[in-house]
Amino acid sequence: xxxxxxxxxxxxxxxxxxxxxxxxxxxxxxxxxxxxxxxxxxxxxxxxxxxxxxxxxxxxxxxxxxxxxxxxxxxxxxxxxxxxxxxxxxxxxxxxxxxxxxxxxxxxxxxxxxxxxxxxxxxxxxxxxxxxxxxxxxxxxxxxxxxxxxxxxxxxxxxxxxxxxxxxxxxxxxxxxxxxxxxxxxxxxxxxxxxxxxxxxxxxxxxxxxxxxxxxxxxxxxxxxxxxxxxxxxxxxxxxxxxxxxxxxxxxxxxxxxxxxxxxxxxxxxxxxxxxxxxxxxxxxxxxxxxxxxxxxxxxxxxxxxxxxxxx
Amino acid sequence: xxxxxxxxxxxxxxxxxxxxxxxxxxxxxxxxxxxxxxxxxxxxxxxxxxxxxxxxxxxxxxxxxxxxxxxxxxxxxxxxxxxxxxxxxxxxxxxxxxxxxxxxxxxxxxxxxxxxxxxxxxxxxxxxxxxxxxxxxxxxxxxxxxxxxxxxxxxxxxxxxxxxxxxxxxxxxxxxxxxxxxxxxxxxxxxxxxxxxxxxxxxxxxxxxxxxxxxxxxxxxxxxxxxxxxxxxxxxxxxxxxxxxxxxxxxxxxxxxxxxxxxxxxxxxxxxxxxxxxxxxxxxxxxxxxxxxxxxxxxxxxxxxxxxxxxxxxxxxxxxxxxxxxxxxxxxxxxxxxxxxxxxxxxxxxxxxxxxxxxxxxxxxxxxxxxxxxxxxxxx
Numbered sequence: 266x267x268x269x270x271x272x273x274x275x276x277x278x279x280x281x282x283x284x285x286x287x288x289x290x291x292x293x294x295x296x297x298x299x300x301x302x303x304x305x306x307x308x309x310x311x312x313x314x315x316x317x318x319x320x321x322x323x324x325x326x327x328x329x330x331x332x333x334x335x336x337x338x339x340x341x342x343x344x345x346x347x348x349x350x351x352x353x354x355x356x357x358x359x360x361x362x363x364x365x366x367x368x369x370x371x372x373x374x375x376x377x378x379x380x381x382x383x384x385x386x387x388x389x390x391x392x393x394x395x396x397x398x399x400x401x402x403x404x405x406x407x408x409x410x411x412x413x414x415x416x417x418x419x420x421x422x423x424x425x426x427x428x429x430x431x432x433x434x435x436x437x438x439x440x441x442x443x444x445x446x447x448x449x450x451x452x453x454x455x456x457x458x459x460x461x462x463x464x465x466x467x468x469x470x471x472x473x474x475x476x477x478x479x480x481x482x483x484x485x486x487x488x489x490x491x492x493x494x495x496x497x498x499x500x501x502x503x504x505x506x507x508x509x510x511x512x513x514x515x516x517x518x519x520x521x522x523x524x525x526x527x528x529x530x531x532x533x534x535x536x537x538x539x540x541x542x543x544x545x546x547x548x549x550x551x552x553x554x555x556x557x558x559x560x561x562x563x564x565x566x567x568x569x570x571x572x573x574x575x576x577x
Numbered sequence: 578x579x580x581x582x583x584x585x586x587x588x589x590x591x592x593x594x595x596x597x598x599x600x601x602x603x604x605x606x607x608x609x610x611x612x613x614x615x616x617x618x619x620x621x622x623x624x625x626x627x628x629x630x631x632x633x634x635x636x637x638x639x640x641x642x643x644x645x646x647x648x649x650x651x652x653x654x655x656x657x658x659x660x661x662x663x664x665x666x667x668x669x670x671x672x673x674x675x676x677x678x679x680x681x682x683x684x685x686x687x688x689x690x691x692x693x694x695x696x697x698x699x700x701x702x703x704x705x706x707x708x709x710x711x712x713x714x715x716x717x718x719x720x721x722x723x724x725x726x727x728x729x730x731x732x733x734x735x736x737x738x739x740x741x742x743x744x745x746x747x748x749x750x751x752x753x754x755x756x757x758x759x760x761x762x763x764x765x766x767x768x769x770x771x772x773x774x775x776x777x778x779x780x781x782x783x784x785x786x787x788x789x790x791x792x793x794x795x796x797x798x799x800x801x802x803x804x805x806x807x808x809x810x811x812x813x814x815x816x817x818x819x820x821x822x823x824x825x826x827x828x829x830x831x832x833x834x835x836x837x838x839x840x841x842x843x844x845x846x847x848x849x850x851x852x853x854x855x856x857x858x859x860x861x862x863x864x865x866x867x868x869x870x871x872x873x874x875x876x877x878x879x880x881x882x883x884x885x886x887x888x889x890x891x892x893x894x895x896x897x898x899x900x901x902x903x904x905x906x907x908x909x910x911x912x913x914x915x916x917x918x919x920x921x922x923x924x925x926x927x928x929x930x931x932x933x934x935x936x937x938x939x940x941x942x943x944x945x946x947x948x949x950x951x952x953x954x955x956x957x
Contacts, residue, residue, distance in 0.1 A: 291688075292664035299656065391746060400751040401704070404683055419663075492659055494684045496748065498776075499655060535660075538649060545612055545652075 279431060286423055295491075298423040300531045301430040302488045307511045307523035308437055309480020314509065315518030316441065316449035317473035318456070320372050323363070323379030324508045326386035327356045327478040329500030331485025333390060336403040336495050345409030349486050356482025360475035368470050383502040390497035402496025406489050426487050433483060438520065440476070449473055453518060514555060516562025525563050602645035603638075603897055605630070605887070606665035607674040608685055613653030614776050615678045617802045617831055618876045622677050622699045623648050624869050625880025629888075629918065639888050640895070651676050655684040662688035670694055671899050672887050677876060679705060679748040686713050695903040697883040699876055701825070702752040706928040712903045714886075714929040716879035718848040720756040722930070723824050726951055727846045728760035730937060731795065735820050739767040739793040743784050743808055745800040746773040753799045753824065769793030778804055781811040788817070795820035798827050798843075802874070806835030813839035820844060828938045828945045829874040840940045848935045849875040849882075849921075852945045857913065857920045878920065885918030886911060924955070 286294040310324045334352040339345065367378040390397045397403070408416045409425075416422045440446050448469050451459040460466050489495050507530055515526025533551070537544040559565055607626055610619025630646040638644060647668070651658040658676050662685035665673050673689050676682050677699030689696040690710050697714050698705060703721040706713060731737045740761060744754040750773075758768060770791035772784045778800075785808070788796050798808050798821060805826045812821060823845035826832060830851060833840045847853075851862035851873050861881060865873040873881075887902070889911045894901050910924040923933045937949040 290663075290667035292660055292667050295660050295663045299660065394751075400680075400747045401702070402680065402683065402748070492656060492684055493687065494655065496655060496680050496683075498680060498747065534652075542611065544650070 279427075283424065283427055286420055291419060294419045294423050296532060296535060298419070298426050298491055300527060301423070301426040302484050302491060303508070303511070303531050304524060304527045305430055305433050305484035305487065306481040307508050307515075307527050308434055309477040309484070310508050311477075311512045311517060311520075311523045312437065312441075312449070312473050312480070313477035314512050315522065316446070316453050317470045318453040319368070319470060319474065320376035320509075321379045321474065321477070322376045322502060322505045322509060323383045323386075324477070324481050325500045325502060325504035326379075326383040327360065327481035328485045328488065328504070328508075329386055329390060329495075329497070330356050330359060331482030332489040332495050332500065333397060333403075333485075334482070335486040335489040336406045337396070339407055339409075339490070340403065340405065345486075345490070349483065352482045352486045353479045356485075357475045357479040360478030361471060363478075364471045364474040368467065368474060380502055380505070383500075383505050387497055387501055390500065397497070400497060402494060404494040406493045406495070408490045408493065422491065426491070429483070429487065433480060437480070441520065445469070445472070450518075510552065514552060514562055516564030519562070519564045522562055522564050529563070600642075602643040603671045604668050605644055605646050605672045605674065605884075606668055606670040607646065607648030608651050608658055608661045608665065608681070609648055609675045610653045610677055610681070611648075611650035613651075614801065615651075615653035615676070615681075617874075618677045618699065619651070619653070619675070621874050621876035622675060622880040624865070625873065625877040625882075626674050626884050627880075628865060628868060629881045629884030632918070633884065633888055639891050640897070642897070648674075651678075651681050653678055653681065655681045658682075659684040659688060661685070665689070666692040666694065671897055672697065672902070674880065674883060675699060677879075679752065682713075683748070686710055689713075693900050693903075695887075695899045695906070697886075699879045700749075702748055703756055704752065706930050710929070711907070714883075714903075714906055714925060715931045716883045717825075717875065717931065718935065719930055720753045720824075722932075722954060723846055723848065723935070724753065724756040724760040725763070726935065727757070727797070727822065727824050728764045728766060730844075730846065731761070731797075731820075731822060732764045732766055735795060735822075737766055737794040737820070739769050740822075741770040741772065741788045741791050741793045741796045742768065743772045743774060743781075743788060743796060743798045743800065745776055745778075745804060747776045749801070750776075750799055757797060757799065757824075767793075774800060774804065774808075776801065776804070779807065781808045782815070784808070785811045785815050785817065788812075789815055793819075795822060798823045800826065802826055802829055802831045803835060805829070805832045806840070809836040809843060810839045825875060828940050830872045830945065831874055833940055833943055833945065838943065841942065843940045845938050846935060846951075847875060847938050847945075847947075848933075849878040850936050850938055850945060850947060851875075851878065852938070852947055853921075853936055854947050854950065855921060857917060861920060882919050882921075882923070885916060885920075886923065889916040889919060922953075924953070926955075 286297050306328050313319050313321045331352040335348050338348045363382055391400055416425050448464045511526035511530040512523050514529055516522035534548050537547055607623055609623040630644045634643050649661045658681035673694055673696040679700040679702035682698045682700040690712050696712050697716050699716055701720050703719050744750040770787045772787050774784055821843045825847055827843050828845040890905050894905050906925050907927050911919050912922050921933050932953045935951045936947045938945050938947050
């Protein structure tokens with residue numbers, strides 16, 4: 266497949282996804298929107314995990330920070346388009362602040378450090394009830410309106426979310442093709458060689474981590490508006506694990522890996538529901554089998570089958 | 578013009594849909610916790626509904642129509658619960674049953690409210706029914722009703738001057754904690770140690786140690802089923818010998834099974850109990866045990882009675898109109914002599930809160946024993 270047909274396929278794919286909910290009922294529309302929201306967070310995580318080569322188990326914490334920013338500020342009547350950058354910048358800064366000490370350690374040690382951070386954030390959300398509403402959460406979060414058109418309807422909100430998911434993905438795409446992005450990839454493939462070529466490893470890892478965090482923050486804003494209610498348990502570390510799983514199952518370090526991974530994590534359990542009591546068990550087995558046979562993720566399937574022209 | 582055409586189209590579709598729906602089975606949809614931290618409560622609730630549906634269908638259904646009950650697992654996750662509520666609306670549910678966990682019901686009740694579908698919940702958090710939602714109905718007491726009864730018992734029967742509390746810091750526990758503090762303050766009981774624990778917490782040694790050291794006259798334990806058992810075991814292990822009081826969960830069947838002899842002597846106020854001194858309730862518990870191979874707790878009764886409440890009120894209004902059902906439920910009184918399936922006389926107020934008798938229970942030799950029956954707040 267050459268670049269031109271690839272692009273065409275992408276545009277057709279997005280367009281098809283955009284009109285798909287027209288044929289779905291409320292439940293399907295909601296799941297599509299939820300997919301977009303999680304996709305924003307996993308695209309960001311892919312930057313940290315796939316490109317900067319670091320294990321992070323704190324993505325749900327950033328997701329939560331974004332969601333709480335949105336919930337509190339939107340309820341105060343702040344405009345959505347002001348809240349969105351505020352949440353993104355806040356997560357970016359927290360990411361920098363956390364990354365500065367945490368990125369002194371790598372891989373699974375970093376995973377532990379970010380896991381600790383996630384639990385800390387969860388405790389703050391739950392216990393600082395005066396600001397966060399504590400375990401009862403925050404309800405009645407408004408949805409934005411666009412040029413005077415209310416986005417309360419689920420279908421409109423889905424399109425709105427999809428639009429921003431595509432924008433976010435485009436920004437990340439551009440970023441990864443810039444000299445910065447090439448440095449990220451160099452870092453992932455061989456940190457020592459990258460450093461010998463003059464790449465400041467610490468700075469680049471830190472930036473990858475913080476940008477990943479900002480993506481989660483943006484996702485959090487859309488999540489809060491989608492559910493119109495948030496509570497701390499939606500941002501527990503098990504959701505960080507789920508997002509990490511999405512990146513790895515899809516194929517970490519491949520741009521479209523999280524897309525496929527998020528489809529599997531968000532939609533597969535719903536498709537398996539016909540199995541009644543067994544659906545979560547079957548889901549678990551499917552993931553285990555996938556990881557055994559395709560450790561590089563689903564997108565490594567063509568390489569695994571020995572197809573020509575398949576590359577990262 | 579376009580809009581007008583749309584309206585006409587929608588009306589035609591609507592008429593067609595109602596015509597088709599008038600003969601077939603009535604869809605009732607359950608949103609229940611079958612996995613995650615709410616699994617014990619959700620499974621009980623769901624099986625209760627299933628049993629009632631089976632019985633009702635065996636006797637010819639409601640107004641001659643069978644009930645088609647489908648249920649979905651929320652994984653105890655509010656995001657999933659909301660999606661499933663949407664799905665229930667898509668299925669044109671006549672009534673939605675559940676979820677049981679308050680955190681999930683906060684999200685899903687918005688969806689059923691918008692779709693104007695009557696929704697029964699197992700949740701006990703006080704503020705569920707305080708938001709002016711005309712479609713939400715409880716199946717059990719609220720914490721605001723239950724806690725004053727607990728406090729009064731502590732003051733009058735146990736003569737406690739001070740009490741500690743161990744509570745679970747989630748939506749359920751936090752609501753109960755706040756209501757309990759209000760109730761004991763009103764009755765002049767002093768609060769000793771105030772110990773918060775996590776949902777799913779395994780180790781209660783620290784919590785129990787704090788309670789032991791506080792020197793209060795007793796402890797109030799307000800955590801979910803599995804954690805209740807762990808707390809009771811730890812209290813026994815550390816030799817705690819003062820009254821252990823709970824509300825609803827502490828003397829539940831599941832807790833007794835998990836805690837073993839450590840549960841003996843625990844006291845709790847229970848809105849619904851399979852061991853209530855009422856023959857109909859006991860008979861229900863036996864049938865349930867036979868069918869599902871485990872003893873139901875209060876959530877099983879909630880689900881079962883909710884389904885019979887739907888039957889009773891639907892027969893009263895004489896049609897399957899979920900809006901009319903919700904309207905009729907406000908202020909409704911349903912008596913056992915007319916509708917044996919509700920097990921106990923029950924009434925609803927204007928907010929959708931439920932009222933009926935409740936019980937003081939104690940664990941003796943691994944069994945929940947009712948030693949006092951408390952009258953409803955507003956006698957029939």
